[in-house]
Amino acid sequence: MAGEQKELVRLREGIDHIDDELLRLISERAQLAHRIGEIKHGNIYRPEREAQVLRGIAERNTGPLPAAAVQHLFREIMSACLALEQPLVIAYLGPAGTYSESAAKKHFGTAPSFTPCVAIGDVFRTVEAGNADYGVVPVENSTEGAVGRSLDLLLSSSLKICGEVSLPIHHNLMSRAASAAAVKNVYSHAQSLGQCHEWLSRNMPLVPTVAVASNAEAARLAAEDMEGAAIAGEAAASLYELPILAANIEDDPNNTTRFVVIAHHDAGPSGKDRTSLICSAQNRPGAVYELLGTFARHGVSMSRFESRPARGLGGSPWEYVFYVDLEGHRLDASLAVALTELKACAGFVKELGSYPRAAF
Amino acid sequence: MAGEQKELVRLREGIDHIDDELLRLISERAQLAHRIGEIKHGNIYRPEREAQVLRGIAERNTGPLPAAAVQHLFREIMSACLALEQPLVIAYLGPAGTYSESAAKKHFGTAPSFTPCVAIGDVFRTVEAGNADYGVVPVENSTEGAVGRSLDLLLSSSLKICGEVSLPIHHNLMSRAASAAAVKNVYSHAQSLGQCHEWLSRNMPLVPTVAVASNAEAARLAAEDMEGAAIAGEAAASLYELPILAANIEDDPNNTTRFVVIAHHDAGPSGKDRTSLICSAQNRPGAVYELLGTFARHGVSMSRFESRPARGLGGSPWEYVFYVDLEGHRLDASLAVALTELKACAGFVKELGSYPRAAF
Known part of the structure; x- marks a missing residue:
């Protein structure tokens, strides 16, 4: 016991020493980034360089932390150093709490300012007008195919793609009904209905599906309709206090949505x-x-x-x-x-x- | 120009070298935390120790990053190391996207699982039943005073307080009306109405205020009522696509809400x-x-x-x-x-x- 206590003290001293070193190195990193900012007149965000750093981290990581956890930490370290030199504004397809916000934070870390837009077209316009440095819009889902509106806008806009983000997406059936058997209508965005098609045919073959503007709107409708259910993410279930009747009902367990980062230049x-x-x-x-x-x-x-x-x-x-x-x-x-x-x-x-x- | 290019290469090599060191130290830190976990049989979360580390970081920080940015990074590093040994579940007053969620993530970092609860009583019950390790509930606002329900539950529950979180809170007037002059009703939670009392008396003295269950509910009502406005945070404006007519209307610019962390033990x-x-x-x-x-x-x-x-x-x-x-x-x-x-x-x-x- 006394031996273990001694070892605990030694281990904690070891961690304190590491934390001092970490603090010193992070500050030194911010200083070097600052010097780069001076040479490049504040314009230091380089998507290709960040991607190289994050890839290198994953390759050289030998554990015990999983690669994704270490990449998340370096994402935040780069985000903090960058914010010091060049405060970025990122436009995304809102509202807050959506997958698009998660994608924007996965790509840029949490240090920038994030501006939710009400439609994909507004994300393009906000970046075009210079009211945001970058925009994040969904372009493709691994099950359901392209997000049409984004593709049409990429065709007509002068903006370029300078990055991509891949985000795992999970869908849930939520309703105030006692069980899936009591559900008379399933609301969701057409994309999400498509992504759960197999599950719906197997489990609720006779229930009509209603395509609505967004999964959040579907959850709102389900909250007002005792015989209605919505297919949406966990955040919507929580927001509208809807019990989840079935979780992860997407047909493809590797269901991901691909987003692109748009800007005035590529990478x-x-x-x-x-x-x-x-x-x-x-x-x-x-x-x-x-x-x-x-x-x-x-x-x-x-x-x-x-x-x-x-x-x-x-x-x-x-x-x-x-x-x-x-x-x-x-x-x-x-x-x-x-x-x-x-x-x-x-x-x-x-x-x-x-x-x-x-x-x- | 050639000299600057050379310096840029040198600076980037410097950053690469620092990143290697950071990766090595973060991994070593996770190993020490793992050994502590073995000695303490997985139970390694100590709120007092985390507070000491975060305080020490701020004291020893000499810049250029602001103290809060460095504390955020160490918060995430500790969160990642802890998640490896002891995956925590944190209950908070939902829905997702609320101030309570922000408070929970400010205190625990983003690595744990977060469970939104529909009422403050549910947060207590979830922790009491062992379905979450910790709960986060609001107890006090610097303008409006105590949050009654949390205090009553602290009196009747056997749970202890093991931490506190302080979060700056900003309120906005949002409405589909053309201007504040066209607003006939202001909806908000009673707490928020209290926190904006002075601003309301000065700017909208004749407009009746309506206290509702939550600021999110207020925003929903305002979205359906062309002559109604809500007082709520930015996330609600974004969620219900309500234009913000006036920002940061809280009477006290240092308006903060205090949360406590509840558990089966104190710190x-x-x-x-x-x-x-x-x-x-x-x-x-x-x-x-x-x-x-x-x-x-x-x-x-x-x-x-x-x-x-x-x-x-x-x-x-x-x-x-x-x-x-x-x-x-x-x-x-x-x-x-x-x-x-x-x-x-x-x-x-x-x-x-x-x-x-x-x-x-």
């Missing part, structure tokens, strides 16, 4: 990057095949290829545009050549930007 | 502690004076003394009980003697616990 090369673009092919046989050939010839991997009606291009001769994600940076030699060839054969090409792949 | 001495208790005096002249004398005689400072009807003590002979906060720990010599004397002269004494004063 420099980080060594593990992605490039997004929008292009069109004329409506003739072989046109799409020809587009894809430019990437294949130069060994450029394509991680996404998605077609969408060309709403954003008034009076354009193309019926469809294609949203393409490529592996690599636009400054990489092979990708640069492929892009040049693409521009020669495609009807229309808009580069959305190159940016580091999500680091955690 | 050990940290060197800068507070002790809370409830006591009663019989209804005769000089009885209260006699109670206060026990503290004065032994040089114990009193930071709060508040009377309240003795609702929680059915059939008790006392009409009032007193909520008392004292500076110091119950194990401090002078406070221990004062408590012994108090017990001899008071009708009833209930010790709520000793705990470190809020570290930041």
